[in-house]
């Protein structure tokens with residue numbers, strides 16, 4: 001079909017699985033992340049183009065977007081949590097990382113690719129937020145606040161583009177087995193195990209299948225918001 005899907009954070013977890021699913025669905029995929037060696041490996045397997053991308057760096061975003069000839073689907077997936085601490089012990093660098101990556105990263109990519117998404121005639125922006133985009137929990141304010149902001153940004157975009165041929169879907173996952181937990185807990189496996197006690201997490205593929213389903217609905221159908229959680233997870237944690 002010649003349709004092009006851009007996936008950020010495609011070097012791991014949900015993003016890598018999403019690139020795989022979208023390639024299977026017939027999209028030409030553009031894979032973006034900092035670890036370009038991993039992207040190249042994946043592209044060799046599923047096809048597509050591997051391009052280095054740091055969403056926290058405007059120059060990197062500009063160079064990336066300049067190499068994307070066309071964009072029909074954008075999956076804003078790059079993101080994550082860093083650090084677990086009460087607000088009284090908040091580490092400003094961790095907060096900055098979370099806001100730069102999840103919030104401003106989504107802003108930069110979406111802003112830069114929007115002309116191409118409109119030009120597509122059937123554009124679609126899918127943003128991977130979190131159950132943390134609509135909940136709060138102790139020791140998680142840096143992440144929950146960043147995800148709330150990312151969600152607000154995404155939902156506002158939908159309103160600002162009404163009447164234009166672009167769809168907007170927010171994907172809000174609960175616990176997913178990826179490298180997320182490693183980054184969040186800085187490798188502290190005991191702490192991670194305690195937080196996720198009793199929960200069998202989703203796989204990246206579970207979320208990717210939902211993203212691919214959403215991106216392949218007829219162009220007049222907009223799935224606005226999808227929360228996807230493990231069976232035994234009740235709330236954000």
Ligand code: NJP
Pocket residue numbers: 008009010011012013014015032033034035036053054055056077078079080081101102128129130131132172173174175176177178179180181183204
């Ligand atoms: O995590 P992980 P997930 N520029 O760590 C990339 C949300 N979520 O797949 O740059 C560009 O395996 C990084 O690539 P690299 C979560 O908040 C998850 O679970 O090479 N890319 C890697 O590919 C996030 O928004 C859970 O290091 C950057 C990817 O991001 C999304 O799901 C729960 C980057 C992260 O892959 C995918 O995360 C939830 C940068 N500056 C929400 N910085 C969960 N897993 O439990 C990072 O509620 N990346």
